[in-house]
Amino acid sequence: MIRLILILLSVWLVFSSAVPVMASQPPNLTPEQFQQLDELAQKALSATESGDFAIAETYWTQIIEKFPDNPAALSNRGNARVSQNKLEAAIADYNEAIELAPSATDPYLNRGAALEGLGKWEEAIADYNHVLELDPNDAMAYNNRGNAEAGLGKWEEAIADYHKSTEIAPNFAFARANYALALYQTGKTAEAIRTMRNIVRKYPSFADMRAALTAVLWEQGKHGEAESNWVAAVGLDQRYKDINWVAHVRRWPPLMVAALEKFQELK
Known part of the structure; x- marks a missing residue:
């Protein structure tokens, strides 16, 4: 999972987790230029929210052309590129962002995710360590x-x-989900199921854990409950029907993938 960097527009586009807001006008920019940059940033974020990553990349590129030494815009363009599986190009953007802002965490975090996409696990871990x-x-x-x-x-x-x-x-649901899946992989089945149930109780529309419960409950012979969770899971997210996606994009652990595949084959 990649953390998108939202921005504030000031002298630079800076890293922030807040919704972009208008700051003081950057020096050497006319009001018209400042407004144009703000509009481009808003369009980039709107395109990202709607899943139009190619369009978002175009808007970030336009901002970078106006502010070539802008680390946040570079990192955001990298995010747009990752979402299109342009991993090498994204890493190039993150590298530039890191050179410009070596003490900012987001470019390292995002580069790590892109490196994971290339299977470069040790390099990704080095970024997360930093x-x-x-x-x-x-x-x-x-x-x-x-x-x-x-x-x-x-x-x-x-x-x-x-x-x-x-x-x-504590409310980071995907980290808790990953914890449950890893528990199952290491044979801690009862704790894994208990964790999955707790997540679904708190987040009933969490498709990932609905699909996970489907797999583990089916293996335990609880077919009715497994089927019920499966109906909910695929109603929320059809991608869980695709074992290749589950294994290589969502990256469930091998034992969880095998359990879900067995359910799909035998149900």
Whole structure:
């Protein structure tokens, strides 16, 4: 999972988790130029929210052409490129953003996610480690490092990082979901199911955990409950019908993928 960087428009477009707002007018810009930049930023964010990542990339590029030394715009364009699977191009953007803003965490975090997409787990972990050096309480960095450790088959390390992520951010549902999936992979079935049930109880529209419960309950012979969760899961997100997507994009652990595949074959 990639953290999108929303922006404030001032002398630079700076990193922020807030909704972009108007700041003081940058020097050497006319009011018309300032308004144009603000409009481009709003269009880029709107395109991102609607899933039009190619259009968002175009808007970020226009901003970068006006402010070529703008780290946040570069990192946001990298996010748009990752969403189109342009991973190498995205990494190039993150590299530039890091050169311009070496103490900002988001470009490292986002570059790590892109490196994961290329299967470069150790390089991704190095980026997440650096994020945690800059901010020891970054819940996303712990979650993402867990994902990269899972890519290396280091499941106990992944479990520890997922758990740490949820300690920092108790409402970070995906970190808790990843924790449950990793528990199942390591044979901690009862704890995994209990965690999955708790997540679904709190977030009944969470398709990922509905699909996970489908797989594990089917294996336990609880076919009626499994079917009920499956109807809910695919009603929320049809992608869980695609085992290839579950295995290689969502990246469930191997035992969870096998359990879901068995359900789909036998139901």
